[in-house]
Amino acid sequence: MTADAVPTLPITRTCPYAPPAEHRRLREETPLAKVRLPNGVTVWAATRHEDIRAILSDPRFSSDRSNPGFPRLRQDPPPPSLIRKPLLISMDLPEHGPARRAVVGEFTVKRMAALTPRIQQIVDEHIDAMLAGPRPVDLVQALSLPVPSLVICEMLGVPYADHEFFQTRSTHLVSHKTPAEVVGRSFAELLGYLNTLVTAKEQNPTDDLLGRQILKHREEGTYDHEAMLGLAFILLIAGHETTANMISLSTLVLLQNPEKLSALRQDPSKTLAAVEELLRYFTIAESGLGRVATEDVEIGGVLIRAGEGVLALANTGNRDPEVFENADELDLERGARNHLAFGFGPHQCLGQNLARLELQIVIDTLFRRIPGLRPAVPVEELSFKDDATVYGIREFPVTW
């Protein structure tokens, strides 16, 4: 393969409803393929469902972002870490197990289900505001962004009055195009605020996730201020943009498929399966899930050497015809749970049950309360977040 034939990632989607054609070609021709990153480094791209699962569940692949071999999609090197302790997402064994176990109880199926009334209330309040306000309105600003941010802010005990502060900073952190100094500044501002918040909760542990975590770690003698800061940071960032983007994209595709939407509205017991399919269909973790090999590992017949980076292109693995029949079709009754939208392995999305619940409540409520909802601009004019780590719609004017 000549140097010209090595594709450079990331590759932008040309259609919101499918991963880039180049990704599919990779899966069909070279499921473990060398690709080039913006900084010129070559890494492996994995596109088959089975290979991705193998990589994400194999402890010989490290999640440590400080490892020089870890795939970097940003052009510039990252700013020096202001948190000296690694974030949960960046941990490997042996630290990762206990660190994750310490917080996973806050995200169980049962605990999330207990949030249902509050999430329903948040969704209803925002739809009330939409109905009382002018048309058209941007769904992203009116519903998609506020709902998940308000839910996570509430879980963590962050005042909602500070949500816009987080919106702007977290958006900077996920965009590829953000200049390095703006990333650095956003990171610092966010940390500064969280530092104040965590300090306040240390003095007065409130009954929320942060307060409970502080008490739990104190009891176990494992309390560390910086580790708590890191946890608050990752949970806050992870809970915003992802769910917001799924709300926007799901609304769009359902509006584009009125017969599917109608079937769903007639039987809300089908919504959970529909949410699962929407997650698979969109797989918004656009840049792929990064890892770096710490030993030589054979995956899909290819030897990945110690120190080499890997990008698991989950959006492409989720269209693998070996696993999903008519994989490119949106089949809301498919009922397939073995998709990779939340990743796989020990780092699988901690908030996945929260995400599912928010999506289910938004879908059931939005179309019930605004049955005449429709896009206010031609869909071809919508602008998608193709410069971000997480795919979505930038602005989505709707009316009814």
Add this chain to the structure above:
Amino acid sequence: MRVLVDEKKCCGAGQCVLVAPKVFDQRDDGMVILLDEAPPKELHAAVREAVSVCPGAAIMLEERE
């Protein structure tokens, strides 16, 4: 079918609970609780699905005819 769970591998994702709630539950700390180690035949397909979706590969099956 006999179901075994390895708590050391459990990462608390709760997918087994969503797929086969009659066989799996979660403790308050997120770790799996095996409700039925010998589930009836009509639950076998769901249990196999739980094995497949478990991100920690923490569920093992002994299948006997």
